Amino acid sequence: MNWPATERHCLSPAPGGLALVQELLNTAPAGRPGPADLPDLLGDGALGAAQEWADLAVRGWAGETGRPDVHLVLTEEDLPKLRCLRDQVRRALAAGGGGGGDAVRFTSAPVVVGLAGDGTLTVEPEGAGARWLASAALAEGLLAQASGVWRRLKICRNPSCAAAFYDRSRNNSGVWHSVRGCGNAAHLRACRERRRVRA
Known part of the structure; x- marks a missing residue:
C-alpha cells in the first residue's frame, strides 16, 4: 500500500510522480456523517497518522520516480x-489553471534543477518536513503541467466526497471519482429535483 490516502477511496493512483499530489489531496476528510467518514490524515493531533501517511507516500513517490527513498520527520x-x-x-x-482573474499567491517551495551527465534535467525537492513535501508536490505539478497531464487531476464534483482522481477518460470529461457511486447520487438528486419542479 504505497498510496494509503488514495486507496481508501478505492482509486487508482495518477501516473508517475503526480500520484504524490493526488495522495496529498486525498488526505482530506470525506464522507457523510456516520461510521463511513474518512478522517483528516493531517488533522490537529494526528501526528502519528500523518507520519505514517508521509512515510508510505514518499516511498511510493520514490518508487514511481526512480529516486532514493527519503525519510521525512513531521512535527x-x-x-x-x-x-x-x-x-x-x-x-x-x-x-483550472486558466490564468486571468484575480491572481492569488500560493505556496512556493525551493527545488534544485540539475543536469545529469546524459544531458537530462532533473527537478529535486529541497527542505525538510512540510517544506520538502511542498517542494515535491509543486515540482510534480509543474512537471505534469509541462507534459499536459495536470488537467487530468480532478476533484470529484460530489461535495460530500471531493476525492482527487486522475481522469482516464478519452476526452478528459470525468467529473466524479466514481460514476456508479457519486455519479448515480447526483443523477438521482437531479431527477428528484426535476420531478419536484414539475409537481
Missing part, C-alpha cells in the same frame, strides 16, 4: 502547513 507545526498546501492545490485545480 505538529508541519500539519497546518500541509493542510494549507492541500487547500491551495485544491483551489488551483478548481481554477
Whole structure:
C-alpha cells in the first residue's frame, strides 16, 4: 500500500510522480456523517497518522520516480502547513489553471534543477518536513503541467466526497471519482429535483 490516502477511496493512483499530489489531496476528510467518514490524515493531533501517511507516500513517490527513498520527520507545526498546501492545490485545480482573474499567491517551495551527465534535467525537492513535501508536490505539478497531464487531476464534483482522481477518460470529461457511486447520487438528486419542479 504505497498510496494509503488514495486507496481508501478505492482509486487508482495518477501516473508517475503526480500520484504524490493526488495522495496529498486525498488526505482530506470525506464522507457523510456516520461510521463511513474518512478522517483528516493531517488533522490537529494526528501526528502519528500523518507520519505514517508521509512515510508510505514518499516511498511510493520514490518508487514511481526512480529516486532514493527519503525519510521525512513531521512535527505538529508541519500539519497546518500541509493542510494549507492541500487547500491551495485544491483551489488551483478548481481554477483550472486558466490564468486571468484575480491572481492569488500560493505556496512556493525551493527545488534544485540539475543536469545529469546524459544531458537530462532533473527537478529535486529541497527542505525538510512540510517544506520538502511542498517542494515535491509543486515540482510534480509543474512537471505534469509541462507534459499536459495536470488537467487530468480532478476533484470529484460530489461535495460530500471531493476525492482527487486522475481522469482516464478519452476526452478528459470525468467529473466524479466514481460514476456508479457519486455519479448515480447526483443523477438521482437531479431527477428528484426535476420531478419536484414539475409537481
